[in-house]
Amino acid sequence: MLQLIENRLKGLSPAESLVARWILAHPRDAANSTLAAVAAACEVSEPTVIRFCRHLGLGGFRDLTLRLTESLSQPSSFVHRDVNRDDTIQDAAAKVMDSAIQTLVSQRSLLRNVDIGKAANVLARARQIVFAGIGGSGHVSDDAQHKFFRLGIPCSALSDPPSIQQFAAIAERGDVLVLTSNSGQWPELSAAASMSRQRGASVIALTDPTSDLAAAADIPIPCGSEDETSLYTPRNSRLSQLAVLDVLQVATALELGDAAANRLRRTKMALSGDLTA
Amino acid sequence: MLQLIENRLKGLSPAESLVARWILAHPRDAANSTLAAVAAACEVSEPTVIRFCRHLGLGGFRDLTLRLTESLSQPSSFVHRDVNRDDTIQDAAAKVMDSAIQTLVSQRSLLRNVDIGKAANVLARARQIVFAGIGGSGHVSDDAQHKFFRLGIPCSALSDPPSIQQFAAIAERGDVLVLTSNSGQWPELSAAASMSRQRGASVIALTDPTSDLAAAADIPIPCGSEDETSLYTPRNSRLSQLAVLDVLQVATALELGDAAANRLRRTKMALSGDLTA
DNA sequence: CTGAAGCATGTAGCAAAACTACAAGAAAAT
DNA sequence: ATTTTCTTGTAGTTTTGCTACATGCTTCAG
Numbered sequence A, B: 001m002l003q004l005i006e007n008r009l010k011g012l013s014p015a016e017s018l019v020a021r022w023i024l025a026h027p028r029d030a031a032n033s034t035l036a037a038v039a040a041a042c043e044v045s046e047p048t049v050i051r052f053c054r055h056l057g058l059g060g061f062r063d064l065t066l067r068l069t070e071s072l073s074q075p076s077s078f079v080h081r082d083v084n085r086d087d088t089i090q091d092a093a094a095k096v097m098d099s100a101i102q103t104l105v106s107q108r109s110l111l112r113n114v115d116i117g118k119a120a121n122v123l124a125r126a127r128q129i130v131f132a133g134i135g136g137s138g139h140v141s142d143d144a145q146h147k148f149f150r151l152g153i154p155c156s157a158l159s160d161p162p163s164i165q166q167f168a169a170i171a172e173r174g175d176v177l178v179l180t181s182n183s184g185q186w187p188e189l190s191a192a193a194s195m196s197r198q199r200g201a202s203v204i205a206l207t208d209p210t211s212d213l214a215a216a217a218d219i220p221i222p223c224g225s226e227d228e229t230s231l232y233t234p235r236n237s238r239l240s241q242l243a244v245l246d247v248l249q250v251a252t253a254l255e256l257g258d259a260a261a262n263r264l265r266r267t268k269m270a271l272s273g274d275l276t277a
Numbered sequence C: 001c002t003g004a005a006g007c008a009t010g011t012a013g014c015a016a017a018a019c020t021a022c023a024a025g026a027a028a029a030t
Numbered sequence D: 001a002t003t004t005t006c007t008t009g010t011a012g013t014t015t016t017g018c019t020a021c022a023t024g025c026t027t028c029a030g
Helices: A002-011 A014-025 A027-032 A035-042 A046-055 A061-073 A089-113 A116-124 A136-151 A161-170 A187-198 A212-216 A237-256 A258-272 B002-011 B014-025 B027-032 B035-042 B046-055 B061-073 B089-111 B116-124 B136-151 B161-170 B187-198 B212-216 B237-256 B258-272
Strands: A128-133 A155-158 A175-180 A202-207 A219-222 B128-133 B155-158 B175-180 B202-207 B219-222
Touching: A002 A014, A002 A089, A014 A027, A014 A035, A014 A046, A027 A061, A035 A046, A046 A061, A061 A089, A061 B061, A089 A237, A089 B089, A089 B116, A089 B237, A116 A202, A116 A219, A116 A237, A116 B089, A128 A136, A128 A161, A136 A155, A136 A175, A136 A237, A136 A258, A136 B136, A155 A161, A161 A187, A175 A187, A175 A237, A187 A202, A187 A212, A202 A212, A202 A237, A212 A219, A237 A258, A237 B089, A237 B237, B002 B014, B014 B027, B014 B035, B014 B046, B027 B061, B035 B046, B046 B061, B089 B237, B116 B202, B116 B219, B116 B237, B128 B136, B128 B161, B136 B155, B136 B175, B136 B237, B136 B258, B155 B161, B161 B187, B175 B187, B175 B237, B187 B202, B187 B212, B202 B212, B202 B237, B212 B219, B237 B258
Parallel strands: A128 A155, A128 A175, A175 A202, A202 A219, B128 B155, B128 B175, B175 B202, B202 B219
Antiparallel strands: none
16 A cells, blocks of 8 residues: 555645655554544645545545555565665565565455455356457466356457457447456557447456546456556566456356356366366 | 454443444454444444444444454465355455465465576576466466567567477577476476477476476476365466566576666666657 | 636535434342 | 433434535646
């Protein structure tokens, strides 16, 4: 959470960044204060504080205090520190692993406020699922397709804008489009989301909750909106995306019940050769 | 916190113990609800809920929600428990995330005994790097190729046995073959590793350290050897593989020094449009 | 240089939420 | 049976978070 605030710092207006800096300096106080107290301490008005919360993708001030206490209580053993050129190889390795772990830990708490059941419900009834993403997110989509087809649902994965737009043009009611994007700022993806919805398909978006894409989707799922600033930091958000898609797959399997369980069992057996016997 | 409530249970009046039991049964709901909602759910009056809070030594209802989110986010050390069909969607989601985190935590300690520097050294001097894997590991290879090319090293990714064997047949000194396999038991991969080495190429294998493939490689890197037994457990080892490849990429970048740093910087700028200006 | 448009910020008011005071009823003690 | 005490709910008060609107600043076209 604090990490998230720090990353967003430069994108905020003067008054709001005042709030951000005060919270970063007194996180413990902020978590236990009232809206009025925080506004007074920052010497800004109350609505400014609320607007600050909204810019972070939170529901309001109440949400902020909850998230703050949450992140303050988390173990700090895997806090992320950037790799720099003077690190030894072993230090760098530990840092990269730590940041990966930290990413998943934050994603875990992000998911607490998401209605996974709603997404699972839609996915379970899908006529077909199309996973789509550009660049690195394309590989995430491939992975998802490779995982969901085992539930017996027709699946495909698209990773270039022309294909994605073509699909949007022929999407039908019952189709589910799952879009993955780190920033959520590619206009092509938002356009595909809008057109698909217009044609009656459902759109799930794994992306920054404040992005255009999230706004264009039926079911936005906040995902890995963290930093990615440092030169040597890998794109950890894809790990979040993969893990969230795992969550969705498991949730969908539970929703589908025995039928899905049997298919999963048979796919496992296929690999160990038990089916041929 | 939940423990504390349980201890105090018998010392409470009837109406208050109603509240206590409801909170113990629905801690997550309680943390996100309002006083009125909790009172309604327990079928008691609002002051009763407040009195309950005071009996616990808390300041009020506000305090209760804070403390609850706090203790709920204290990850139960992310120990892995299998998802089963009776889990609620939210429970299943937490379990999936926990198992993903646990996988990375163990991978982190596995890496402590691996000479990353040796692998980075080989990679940094490579004429070309070929990433190869079958099935799910194929996507991991794609991701790696998509990441390493930014260092300026010629890279490709192969994900089917025929292609992999063809590459092994023409591998040369200076080429590096990075094989990824969960079990390390596909004979095709071990054969490709042996032939590549025989022809003077280096072979790095991300796999089970006791496997045939690990034995056939120059530099084996233990990776995600955990079992993936349960029906609903995702293949977490691929998260380990991705993270380890991140580590290798960062290590290689550090080994290459300024040249790689500049290339990384330019690839970042390309995305934000700064190069065209 | 002027005026319009858009953005940032604050003021005032509102609805809800949390909390308090008090009273009614039940159980226990005299 | 009467008083006392303890438990619980009702009604009211204060606080809190939030929204609608207005003001002022910046930016940019003409």
